[in-house]
Amino acid sequence: xxxxxxxxxxxxxxxxxxxxxxxxxxxxxxxxxxxxxxxxxxxxxxxxxxxxxxxxxxxxxxxxxxxxxxxxxxxxxxxxxxxxxxxxxxxxxxxxxxxxxxxxxxxxxxxxxxxxxxxxxxxxxxxxxxxxxxxxxxxxxxxxxxxxxxxxxxxxxxxxxxxxxxxxxxxxxxxxxxxxxxxxxxxxxxxxxxxxxxxxxxxxxxxxxxxxxxxxxxxxxxxxxxxxxxxxxxxxxxxxxxxxxxxxxxxxxxxxxxxxxxxxxxxxxxxxxxxxxxxxxxxxxxxxxxxxxxxxxxxxxxxxxxxxxxxxxxxxxxxxxxxxxxxxxxxxxxxxxxxxxxxxxxxxxxxxxxxx
Ligand SMILES: [Mn+2]
Numbered sequence: 305x306x307x308x309x310x311x312x313x314x315x316x317x318x319x320x321x322x323x324x325x326x327x328x329x330x331x332x333x334x335x336x337x338x339x340x341x342x343x344x345x346x347x348x349x350x351x352x353x354x355x356x357x358x359x360x361x362x363x364x365x366x367x368x369x370x371x372x373x374x375x376x377x378x379x380x381x382x383x384x385x386x387x388x389x390x391x392x393x394x395x396x397x398x399x400x401x402x403x404x405x406x407x408x409x410x411x412x413x414x415x416x417x418x419x420x421x422x423x424x425x426x427x428x429x430x431x432x433x434x435x436x437x438x439x440x441x442x443x444x445x446x447x448x449x450x451x452x453x454x455x456x457x458x459x460x461x462x463x464x465x466x467x468x469x470x471x472x473x474x475x476x477x478x479x480x481x482x483x484x485x486x487x488x489x490x491x492x493x494x495x496x497x498x499x500x501x502x503x504x505x506x507x508x509x510x511x512x513x514x515x516x517x518x519x520x521x522x523x524x525x526x527x528x529x530x531x532x533x534x535x536x537x538x539x540x541x542x543x544x545x546x547x548x549x550x551x552x553x554x555x556x557x558x559x560x561x562x563x564x565x566x567x568x569x570x571x572x573x574x575x576x577x578x579x580x581x582x583x584x585x586x587x588x589x590x591x592x593x594x595x596x597x598x599x600x601x602x603x604x605x606x607x608x609x610x611x612x613x614x615x616x617x618x619x620x621x622x623x624x625x626x627x628x629x630x631x632x633x634x635x636x637x638x639x640x641x642x643x644x645x646x647x648x649x650x651x652x653x654x655x656x657x658x659x660x
Pocket of ligand 1: 362363423461493
Protein backbone atom coordinates (compact mmCIF):
# COMPACT_ATOMS: atom_id res chain seq x y z
CA UNK A 305 0.00 0.00 0.00
CA UNK A 306 1.21 3.45 -0.87
CA UNK A 307 1.16 6.02 1.88
CA UNK A 308 -1.02 9.05 1.40
CA UNK A 309 1.92 11.33 0.63
CA UNK A 310 3.29 8.80 -1.85
CA UNK A 311 -0.09 8.60 -3.52
CA UNK A 312 -0.33 12.34 -3.74
CA UNK A 313 2.90 12.15 -5.71
CA UNK A 314 5.44 14.62 -6.90
CA UNK A 315 3.74 17.92 -6.81
CA UNK A 316 3.44 17.92 -3.04
CA UNK A 317 3.13 21.47 -1.96
CA UNK A 318 2.01 20.69 1.54
CA UNK A 319 3.58 17.32 2.06
CA UNK A 320 4.63 17.84 5.64
CA UNK A 321 1.84 16.88 7.95
CA UNK A 322 2.10 18.91 11.08
CA UNK A 323 -0.15 20.67 13.51
CA UNK A 324 0.17 23.87 11.52
CA UNK A 325 -1.37 22.13 8.51
CA UNK A 326 -4.73 22.30 10.19
CA UNK A 327 -4.67 26.02 9.52
CA UNK A 328 -4.81 25.13 5.82
CA UNK A 329 -8.07 23.35 6.35
CA UNK A 330 -11.06 25.52 5.95
CA UNK A 331 -13.41 25.27 8.83
CA UNK A 332 -16.96 26.32 9.40
CA UNK A 333 -15.98 29.38 11.33
CA UNK A 334 -14.84 31.29 8.26
CA UNK A 335 -17.55 33.36 6.63
CA UNK A 336 -18.96 32.20 3.28
CA UNK A 337 -17.43 35.27 1.64
CA UNK A 338 -14.01 34.50 3.06
CA UNK A 339 -14.22 30.88 1.92
CA UNK A 340 -15.16 32.05 -1.55
CA UNK A 341 -12.29 34.53 -1.63
CA UNK A 342 -9.82 31.79 -0.67
CA UNK A 343 -11.29 29.45 -3.27
CA UNK A 344 -10.91 32.07 -6.02
CA UNK A 345 -7.33 32.69 -4.83
CA UNK A 346 -6.45 29.19 -5.98
CA UNK A 347 -7.03 30.04 -9.61
CA UNK A 348 -5.76 32.46 -12.21
CA UNK A 349 -7.06 33.44 -15.61
CA UNK A 350 -4.76 31.17 -17.64
CA UNK A 351 -5.52 28.02 -15.65
CA UNK A 352 -6.82 24.87 -17.31
CA UNK A 353 -8.83 23.16 -14.62
CA UNK A 354 -9.70 19.48 -14.47
CA UNK A 355 -12.44 18.50 -12.01
CA UNK A 356 -12.23 14.78 -11.31
CA UNK A 357 -15.30 13.06 -9.90
CA UNK A 358 -16.78 9.70 -9.06
CA UNK A 359 -19.93 10.61 -10.94
CA UNK A 360 -23.19 10.49 -9.02
CA UNK A 361 -25.76 13.31 -8.75
CA UNK A 362 -23.93 15.03 -5.90
CA UNK A 363 -20.53 14.88 -7.58
CA UNK A 364 -21.91 15.89 -10.99
CA UNK A 365 -23.86 18.86 -9.65
CA UNK A 366 -20.97 20.00 -7.44
CA UNK A 367 -18.64 19.94 -10.43
CA UNK A 368 -21.22 21.90 -12.46
CA UNK A 369 -21.41 24.49 -9.68
CA UNK A 370 -17.64 24.86 -9.51
CA UNK A 371 -17.49 25.19 -13.28
CA UNK A 372 -20.04 28.01 -13.01
CA UNK A 373 -18.07 29.68 -10.22
CA UNK A 374 -14.94 29.59 -12.37
CA UNK A 375 -16.64 30.85 -15.50
CA UNK A 376 -14.60 33.76 -16.89
CA UNK A 377 -12.13 33.29 -14.00
CA UNK A 378 -10.01 30.62 -15.71
CA UNK A 379 -9.11 29.58 -19.27
CA UNK A 380 -11.22 26.44 -19.17
CA UNK A 381 -12.86 23.82 -16.97
CA UNK A 382 -13.34 20.15 -17.87
CA UNK A 383 -15.28 17.66 -15.77
CA UNK A 384 -14.07 14.08 -15.86
CA UNK A 385 -15.62 10.95 -14.37
CA UNK A 386 -13.47 8.07 -13.08
CA UNK A 387 -16.40 5.63 -13.07
CA UNK A 388 -18.76 4.43 -15.77
CA UNK A 389 -22.19 5.95 -15.26
CA UNK A 390 -24.80 3.21 -15.40
CA UNK A 391 -27.66 4.17 -13.10
CA UNK A 392 -30.63 5.17 -15.26
CA UNK A 393 -31.44 8.25 -13.15
CA UNK A 394 -27.85 9.45 -13.42
CA UNK A 395 -27.91 8.90 -17.17
CA UNK A 396 -31.18 10.84 -17.36
CA UNK A 397 -29.63 13.67 -15.33
CA UNK A 398 -26.61 13.89 -17.64
CA UNK A 399 -28.81 13.83 -20.74
CA UNK A 400 -31.56 16.21 -19.60
CA UNK A 401 -29.24 18.75 -17.97
CA UNK A 402 -26.75 18.45 -20.86
CA UNK A 403 -23.78 17.80 -18.60
CA UNK A 404 -20.48 17.57 -20.46
CA UNK A 405 -18.58 14.66 -18.90
CA UNK A 406 -15.41 13.11 -20.28
CA UNK A 407 -14.27 9.75 -19.00
CA UNK A 408 -10.88 9.82 -17.31
CA UNK A 409 -9.40 7.39 -19.87
CA UNK A 410 -9.96 9.98 -22.57
CA UNK A 411 -8.28 12.80 -20.67
CA UNK A 412 -4.82 14.05 -21.54
CA UNK A 413 -3.67 15.27 -18.13
CA UNK A 414 -0.82 17.28 -19.60
CA UNK A 415 -3.41 19.79 -20.88
CA UNK A 416 -4.32 20.76 -17.32
CA UNK A 417 -2.43 22.61 -14.63
CA UNK A 418 -5.04 22.67 -11.85
CA UNK A 419 -6.80 19.63 -10.42
CA UNK A 420 -9.91 19.58 -8.28
CA UNK A 421 -11.82 16.77 -6.59
CA UNK A 422 -15.38 17.36 -5.42
CA UNK A 423 -17.56 15.02 -3.35
CA UNK A 424 -14.63 12.61 -2.80
CA UNK A 425 -11.14 12.46 -1.36
CA UNK A 426 -8.09 10.87 -3.04
CA UNK A 427 -8.17 7.86 -0.72
CA UNK A 428 -11.67 6.94 -1.86
CA UNK A 429 -10.61 5.52 -5.20
CA UNK A 430 -7.33 4.45 -6.75
CA UNK A 431 -8.15 6.36 -9.94
CA UNK A 432 -7.70 9.61 -7.97
CA UNK A 433 -4.17 8.63 -7.00
CA UNK A 434 -2.46 10.00 -10.08
CA UNK A 435 -3.68 13.53 -9.42
CA UNK A 436 -2.44 15.93 -6.81
CA UNK A 437 -5.55 17.97 -6.20
CA UNK A 438 -5.12 21.67 -5.58
CA UNK A 439 -8.68 21.95 -4.32
CA UNK A 440 -10.87 19.40 -2.53
CA UNK A 441 -14.44 20.13 -1.53
CA UNK A 442 -16.28 17.25 0.11
CA UNK A 443 -18.72 16.15 2.79
CA UNK A 444 -17.34 12.68 3.56
CA UNK A 445 -15.36 12.04 6.76
CA UNK A 446 -11.98 13.78 6.64
CA UNK A 447 -9.29 11.29 5.55
CA UNK A 448 -6.50 13.67 6.55
CA UNK A 449 -5.70 14.56 2.96
CA UNK A 450 -3.58 17.62 2.18
CA UNK A 451 -4.24 20.16 -0.52
CA UNK A 452 -3.71 23.82 -1.07
CA UNK A 453 -7.43 24.41 -0.54
CA UNK A 454 -9.61 22.06 1.49
CA UNK A 455 -13.22 22.43 2.43
CA UNK A 456 -14.39 19.22 4.07
CA UNK A 457 -17.65 19.36 6.01
CA UNK A 458 -18.56 15.84 7.16
CA UNK A 459 -21.75 16.98 8.87
CA UNK A 460 -23.32 18.08 5.60
CA UNK A 461 -25.72 15.77 3.80
CA UNK A 462 -24.40 16.71 0.37
CA UNK A 463 -21.48 18.50 -1.28
CA UNK A 464 -24.17 20.22 -3.37
CA UNK A 465 -25.22 22.13 -0.23
CA UNK A 466 -21.66 23.39 0.23
CA UNK A 467 -21.46 24.40 -3.45
CA UNK A 468 -24.80 26.22 -3.18
CA UNK A 469 -23.31 28.29 -0.36
CA UNK A 470 -20.40 29.26 -2.63
CA UNK A 471 -22.79 30.27 -5.41
CA UNK A 472 -24.79 32.40 -2.99
CA UNK A 473 -21.64 33.97 -1.58
CA UNK A 474 -20.65 34.82 -5.17
CA UNK A 475 -24.15 36.24 -5.76
CA UNK A 476 -24.61 33.93 -8.71
CA UNK A 477 -28.17 33.12 -9.66
CA UNK A 478 -27.99 29.50 -10.80
CA UNK A 479 -29.49 28.55 -14.14
CA UNK A 480 -32.50 26.22 -14.00
CA UNK A 481 -30.28 23.31 -15.05
CA UNK A 482 -27.64 23.97 -12.41
CA UNK A 483 -30.25 24.52 -9.69
CA UNK A 484 -32.08 21.35 -10.71
CA UNK A 485 -28.84 19.36 -10.56
CA UNK A 486 -27.97 20.65 -7.07
CA UNK A 487 -31.57 20.25 -5.90
CA UNK A 488 -31.66 16.64 -7.08
CA UNK A 489 -28.24 15.96 -5.52
CA UNK A 490 -29.40 17.08 -2.07
CA UNK A 491 -32.53 14.97 -2.47
CA UNK A 492 -30.56 11.84 -3.36
CA UNK A 493 -27.65 12.21 -0.95
CA UNK A 494 -29.96 12.85 2.01
CA UNK A 495 -32.46 10.26 0.72
CA UNK A 496 -35.13 12.97 0.80
CA UNK A 497 -33.89 14.23 4.18
CA UNK A 498 -34.20 10.83 5.80
CA UNK A 499 -30.41 10.54 6.16
CA UNK A 500 -27.79 12.81 7.68
CA UNK A 501 -28.97 16.36 7.05
CA UNK A 502 -28.01 19.73 8.51
CA UNK A 503 -29.99 22.92 8.64
CA UNK A 504 -27.52 24.16 6.00
CA UNK A 505 -28.69 21.42 3.63
CA UNK A 506 -32.27 22.53 4.18
CA UNK A 507 -31.36 26.18 3.57
CA UNK A 508 -29.58 25.35 0.32
CA UNK A 509 -32.49 23.18 -0.73
CA UNK A 510 -34.98 25.99 -0.09
CA UNK A 511 -32.87 28.37 -2.13
CA UNK A 512 -32.49 25.90 -5.01
CA UNK A 513 -36.20 25.14 -5.02
CA UNK A 514 -36.82 28.68 -6.21
CA UNK A 515 -34.56 28.24 -9.24
CA UNK A 516 -34.93 24.55 -10.10
CA UNK A 517 -37.20 23.04 -12.70
CA UNK A 518 -39.28 20.68 -10.57
CA UNK A 519 -40.67 18.80 -13.58
CA UNK A 520 -37.18 18.05 -14.77
CA UNK A 521 -36.12 16.94 -11.29
CA UNK A 522 -39.12 14.65 -11.10
CA UNK A 523 -38.40 13.13 -14.50
CA UNK A 524 -34.80 12.43 -13.45
CA UNK A 525 -35.91 10.99 -10.14
CA UNK A 526 -38.42 8.69 -11.78
CA UNK A 527 -36.02 7.46 -14.44
CA UNK A 528 -35.05 4.35 -12.55
CA UNK A 529 -35.59 1.90 -15.41
CA UNK A 530 -33.71 0.96 -18.52
CA UNK A 531 -35.59 -0.30 -21.53
CA UNK A 532 -33.97 -3.73 -21.31
CA UNK A 533 -35.22 -4.11 -17.70
CA UNK A 534 -38.77 -4.53 -18.98
CA UNK A 535 -38.21 -8.15 -19.99
CA UNK A 536 -37.42 -8.94 -16.34
CA UNK A 537 -40.66 -7.28 -15.23
CA UNK A 538 -42.49 -9.46 -17.74
CA UNK A 539 -40.78 -12.56 -16.39
CA UNK A 540 -41.51 -11.54 -12.79
CA UNK A 541 -45.18 -10.86 -13.49
CA UNK A 542 -45.66 -14.10 -15.39
CA UNK A 543 -43.85 -16.40 -12.98
CA UNK A 544 -44.50 -14.77 -9.62
CA UNK A 545 -45.62 -16.84 -6.69
CA UNK A 546 -48.06 -15.10 -4.31
CA UNK A 547 -49.32 -16.35 -1.00
CA UNK A 548 -50.51 -14.70 2.23
CA UNK A 549 -49.16 -11.27 1.42
CA UNK A 550 -45.82 -12.63 0.22
CA UNK A 551 -44.70 -12.36 -3.36
CA UNK A 552 -41.78 -14.28 -4.78
CA UNK A 553 -40.19 -14.00 -8.21
CA UNK A 554 -37.08 -15.52 -9.69
CA UNK A 555 -35.71 -13.69 -12.72
CA UNK A 556 -33.18 -16.29 -13.86
CA UNK A 557 -29.95 -14.93 -15.29
CA UNK A 558 -29.72 -11.14 -14.94
CA UNK A 559 -27.17 -8.65 -16.27
CA UNK A 560 -27.23 -6.63 -13.07
CA UNK A 561 -28.79 -7.51 -9.69
CA UNK A 562 -30.15 -3.94 -9.43
CA UNK A 563 -33.12 -5.16 -11.41
CA UNK A 564 -34.01 -7.50 -8.49
CA UNK A 565 -34.12 -4.45 -6.23
CA UNK A 566 -36.37 -2.56 -8.65
CA UNK A 567 -38.83 -5.42 -8.98
CA UNK A 568 -38.83 -6.21 -5.25
CA UNK A 569 -39.64 -2.53 -4.57
CA UNK A 570 -42.25 -2.58 -7.31
CA UNK A 571 -44.14 -5.47 -5.70
CA UNK A 572 -44.08 -3.67 -2.33
CA UNK A 573 -46.27 -0.99 -3.92
CA UNK A 574 -49.18 -3.44 -4.01
CA UNK A 575 -51.31 -2.58 -1.01
CA UNK A 576 -51.87 -6.18 0.08
CA UNK A 577 -48.22 -7.21 -0.14
CA UNK A 578 -46.12 -7.33 3.06
CA UNK A 579 -43.17 -9.30 1.74
CA UNK A 580 -41.41 -9.26 -1.60
CA UNK A 581 -38.53 -11.60 -2.43
CA UNK A 582 -36.91 -11.31 -5.86
CA UNK A 583 -33.88 -13.28 -6.97
CA UNK A 584 -31.60 -13.54 -9.96
CA UNK A 585 -28.39 -15.23 -11.04
CA UNK A 586 -25.45 -12.94 -11.68
CA UNK A 587 -21.68 -13.51 -11.62
CA UNK A 588 -21.98 -17.15 -10.50
CA UNK A 589 -24.06 -16.05 -7.53
CA UNK A 590 -27.71 -16.28 -6.59
CA UNK A 591 -28.69 -12.79 -5.43
CA UNK A 592 -31.81 -12.56 -3.28
CA UNK A 593 -33.38 -9.20 -2.51
CA UNK A 594 -35.85 -9.16 0.36
CA UNK A 595 -38.26 -6.38 1.21
CA UNK A 596 -40.93 -6.23 3.85
CA UNK A 597 -43.14 -3.61 5.38
CA UNK A 598 -40.84 -3.46 8.40
CA UNK A 599 -43.74 -3.65 10.82
CA UNK A 600 -44.11 -7.19 12.05
CA UNK A 601 -41.01 -8.95 10.86
CA UNK A 602 -37.38 -8.35 10.20
CA UNK A 603 -36.10 -8.89 6.67
CA UNK A 604 -32.45 -8.87 7.78
CA UNK A 605 -33.12 -11.57 10.36
CA UNK A 606 -35.09 -13.73 7.92
CA UNK A 607 -32.35 -13.40 5.28
CA UNK A 608 -29.70 -14.39 7.77
CA UNK A 609 -31.63 -17.31 9.24
CA UNK A 610 -32.74 -18.66 5.85
CA UNK A 611 -29.52 -18.31 3.88
CA UNK A 612 -26.76 -17.25 6.29
CA UNK A 613 -25.32 -20.76 6.42
CA UNK A 614 -24.65 -20.90 2.67
CA UNK A 615 -23.63 -17.34 1.88
CA UNK A 616 -23.45 -13.76 3.14
CA UNK A 617 -26.93 -12.60 4.18
CA UNK A 618 -28.33 -9.78 6.24
CA UNK A 619 -29.83 -6.31 6.26
CA UNK A 620 -32.29 -4.13 8.13
CA UNK A 621 -35.92 -4.49 9.28
CA UNK A 622 -37.35 -3.76 5.88
CA UNK A 623 -34.50 -4.43 3.43
CA UNK A 624 -32.15 -7.35 3.15
CA UNK A 625 -30.03 -9.31 0.74
CA UNK A 626 -28.40 -12.69 0.44
CA UNK A 627 -25.74 -13.78 -2.00
CA UNK A 628 -25.16 -17.48 -2.44
CA UNK A 629 -22.29 -18.74 -4.60
CA UNK A 630 -23.64 -21.15 -7.20
CA UNK A 631 -20.76 -23.51 -6.37
CA UNK A 632 -22.34 -23.99 -2.94
CA UNK A 633 -25.94 -23.77 -4.10
CA UNK A 634 -25.57 -26.69 -6.50
CA UNK A 635 -25.32 -29.10 -3.56
CA UNK A 636 -28.69 -27.94 -2.26
CA UNK A 637 -30.89 -27.32 -5.30
CA UNK A 638 -30.87 -27.62 -9.08
CA UNK A 639 -30.46 -23.88 -9.64
CA UNK A 640 -30.59 -24.22 -13.41
CA UNK A 641 -34.26 -25.12 -13.09
CA UNK A 642 -36.03 -21.80 -12.40
CA UNK A 643 -39.11 -23.49 -11.01
CA UNK A 644 -37.25 -25.74 -8.61
CA UNK A 645 -35.10 -22.85 -7.46
CA UNK A 646 -38.11 -20.64 -6.82
CA UNK A 647 -39.78 -23.43 -4.84
CA UNK A 648 -36.65 -23.87 -2.79
CA UNK A 649 -36.50 -20.12 -2.01
CA UNK A 650 -40.20 -20.07 -1.06
CA UNK A 651 -39.62 -23.04 1.24
CA UNK A 652 -36.55 -21.60 2.92
CA UNK A 653 -38.30 -18.30 3.64
CA UNK A 654 -41.68 -19.63 4.63
CA UNK A 655 -39.97 -21.82 7.20
CA UNK A 656 -38.54 -18.73 8.84
CA UNK A 657 -41.53 -16.45 8.56
CA UNK A 658 -43.87 -19.04 10.00
CA UNK A 659 -46.11 -18.88 6.94
CA UNK A 660 -45.75 -22.59 6.34
MN1 LIG B 1 -22.12 13.26 -1.77
